[in-house]
Amino acid sequence: MDNKQLLMQCAKELFYAKGYDAVGVQEIVDRAGLTKPTLYYYFGSKIGLLKTLLDTKFSEFREFMKRFVRSDERIEDVLYGLATAYFDFFEQDREFYMLMMALFYSARENEAYQAVKPYVTEFYELVVQVFESASYQLGNMNGRQRQFAIGFIGTINHYLLLQCEVNPGQRTDRAQIAALMKQFMYGIFS
């Protein structure tokens, strides 16, 4: 791994563990065994480092989406594929996923939030589109597509949060994804 990748890796670990604002540039380069000018050579600034990290990782997320989502299937299967993309991306790099969530929930004026917002919005709109194009299966949603999208992402994110708290090492299996989607679609009484 070259030093650019090394710096991104170290930054990700520290941002995840302590929070973007709470991590100093010195701390990042110390962990990488380098010095500050190297970091500034590659990324220009601390926020530039975060932006490069986000850009790299969200490109991977797009690949997961392409692999698992077919919008022409039954809505049950589309949602299952969507959920699988989220779960697999989460499993591939839990630290980054949790970092992304933390950034998205952080304060609106914070530059770290503003850096992550466009990416989160992009994937949120993708989920909205899934519900839009399923309208012939779900019937008249009365403009509730966005509410469904929020509910869907919220359900998944909170499940993943629980995973991190309760099963720090264990992988989520396919049966659990199916159960969660069933609960989302048919409610807790089913």
Added chain:
Amino acid sequence: MDNKQLLMQCAKELFYAKGYDAVGVQEIVDRAGLTKPTLYYYFGSKIGLLKTLLDTKFSEFREFMKRFVRSDERIEDVLYGLATAYFDFFEQDREFYMLMMALFYSARENEAYQAVKPYVTEFYELVVQVFESASYQLGNMNGRQRQFAIGFIGTINHYLLLQCEVNPGQRTDRAQIAALMKQFMYGIFS
């Protein structure tokens, strides 16, 4: 309002807008028109100020819970009451609610997260209890009480997040709460 309350108010606004780590003690006292020793006189430290703020606000949240939750009713009504408590507390002070969410989603090693965690856990356990005591109505949940509690809180929090993004000024009405609970209980096909 005395200066202690004033400092808590100013801190809350700044923490909400910029994030705990991104706000300096100097900034807080400047906004309040005071000086640093006053802050340290009342709260001892920056984290002490946050803890006092959390303690005060979560006491209010407990009152909302007592007012709206009757565990001896039908599960539909209990969940509706629980949701109402969350929504009303949110409406009473949106800034604080969003701050609490941001803190809870922040990094585990961050002291701001550690300050808010006990309170969030307390209310999570309360929701778990609601599902536990509804077991005779929901049937055998196979130990999924915690999953339901996570799903319930996740659904509400993401809805409130959406509220803040889309309708910054508008109040959530009772019909929307009922619709959200219906979706949670019966799924999106209902």
Added chain:
DNA sequence: CAACCTATATACCGAACGGTATAATAACGG
């Protein structure tokens, strides 16, 4: 070899950080 470009280090900048020693002021009880 000379010029150049990439990548890295030494050493430093001014500003802001959280926090405090000390003292002045204000309010209150005797």
Added chain:
DNA sequence: CCGTTATTATACCGTTCGGTATATAGGTTG
């Protein structure tokens, strides 16, 4: 009116912050 206590300000502490001017080492290219 005096002593005490609660509250606030002035001025400062050492440390760390994000960021940079400058130099050097190594490879590449003319």
